[in-house]
Amino acid sequence: MKRIAVLLLCALMALQPLFALAAGEKNKDNLPIGDLAGFDGGWTWFGEDFHYDITNEEACWELLQKPITVLDAEENSPVYPLDAPDGNRVVNQWQGGFINGSQAAVHVLGEDEDGWTLIEGLDYYDRVIRGYVKTSLLKTVTPNEKYGIIIDKLTQRLYMFIDGKLWSDCAVSTGLVDLRLNQPYNETASGEYLIGNWVGGFDSEGMYCAMGIRFNGGDLLHEVPGVPMADGSYSFTKFGSQLGRKASHGCVRVQRTPNDDGLCISWLWENLKRNTKVVIWDDDGRTIPYPDDSTELYYNPNGGTSYHASATCRSVRDKYLPLTGFAYAELDGTYAKLDPCPHCVPAQRKSIIDERNEQWFELAEALNHPMVTGETVAEGASVVVGEDDESAYGEVSIIIK
Ligand SMILES: [Zn+2]
Known part of the structure; x- marks a missing residue:
């Protein structure tokens, strides 16, 4: 939803170097696109000693229930941290430099200074933005006490917790950075968020996304996109087959077929409550482990x-x-x-897991993520890039439930 079309001919794209992400690039509004160099990213959000362990229900639930501080601005409205009290925007870029109001967690780093407080939060590029916001915007929220969601960008699965227990999980697709289209902001930011409005379905450049639920400004949980067919139905074959790997422009695409427990996008649509915490785990520096041979x-x-x-x-x-x-x-x-x-x-098969782990390291390296320093990447390994024909989300009509 948040991404505007960047239309390039496929033929031209083929000629573009893969690592063309340059700080000097600008979008059509003449705003710089920027890159990730020099920023901390989502991998730092939970602290150095954090263990990404979905089997530790107690630790997961504690995280899902911990109150978070958000910026008390209207949902889907951006707040730009400033370089000093009443100063300039720390970062002012295309899709970058702001924290989404009422949904995205911030860390409070300082005391009040004449009505301003130093904070840090994550922007759409999955970058940590540190700066000053009005102290009056800081609001601490206790998340919904029954539900909690962890989305792991490594496993590309959504883990649904109910009453302190991991109830079920299903496949998703989070954002895929597209270096050819110069869209570093496609990455789904890691961090902590609160479920907001039930937005509904929207059309997006040849696909239809049903049951959108907002969790971070323009980023929604929604049904895996369908492609409209001549008879009025939708085909989910193409985007459905991408579930379990990164593919979107920042939204989290959720499986439409119920699993054995009944979990799927319509379950979320019908059961979730406002202010349910959504925790998004980063994948940088992590590799997908092989499943146990006896699985x-x-x-x-x-x-x-x-x-x-x-x-x-x-x-x-x-x-x-x-x-x-x-x-x-x-x-x-x-x-x-x-x-x-x-x-x-x-x-997945071990060969597919190997391939993906290599590609992810190479992509992280291209994006200047520090986690990959010293990692060996297979020479000539290809980089995962987005689908050419779903380059952006268009304007959408918002339906508030
Ligand atoms: Zn099956």
């Missing part, structure tokens, strides 16, 4: 071409259920021809 996977021995995370995957016709189990260790042998099911999004 159970499933398939349909009667001609099925997919492998599944669940014996009762809802994408399979009832007469073939329950599916037949096999161990992850056998995936590259006996079951080498099966494709991962786009509905239940099972564990």
Whole structure:
């Protein structure tokens, strides 16, 4: 939603160097685009000793329930930290330098100075912006006490906590930085946010995104985009197959097919409450681990071409259920021809995990993230870039529930 179209011919794009992210680049409004060099990023938000461990329910729940300080400005309105009390914007860039009001957590760094306080928060580039805001804007909010969401950019999954327990999880796609289109702000910022308004569906350059729920200004949780078909229906094949990896322009695309617990975008749409905390974990410096060899996977021995995370995957016709189990260790042998099911999004093959880990290190290196210093990157490894044909979100109509 927040991204405006940057239209480039594919032919021209092919000629662009991949690492063309230059500080001098400007957008059509003559605002500099900027880059990530010299900034701390989302990887610093939770502190140096933070353990990204989704199995530690107690620590996760404590994080999800901890009150946060936000800037008490209207939802979806930007607040720019200033370089001094009543000074200039620390950063003033295309999509950059501001914290979204009422939703994005800030850390308070100083005491009140004549009505101004030093804070830090994360902008759309996933950069830490430090500066002064009016003290009167600081508001501490206690999150919803029943629900909490952790989205891990490493695993590309949304973890739904209810009453202190990890209830279920499902596949998502967070933002994918596109170096060819010079969109470093596509990255979904890490940090802590509060669920705000139920925005609804919106069209966006040839795709339709249903059930948008705002959590950080222009960034929403919404259904995986559908492509309108001639008969009026939508096809989710293309964007559905991207679930489990980065693909969006900052929004979090959520699985539309309910998992065995019923979790999917419509569950969120119907059950979430305002001020539920959404925690987004950074992936920098982290690698996707291999699943345990004994992890159970499933398939349909009667001609099925997919492998599944669940014996009762809802994408399979009832007469073939329950599916037949096999161990992850056998995936590259006996079951080498099966494709991962786009509905239940099972564990990836080791070769795919290796490839992704290498690509992510290379991308982080191109973006000047300090975490990759000293890491070995395979020579000639390609960089993940966004889809050419979904380059931006257009204007949308906002429906407040
Ligand atoms: Zn499945």
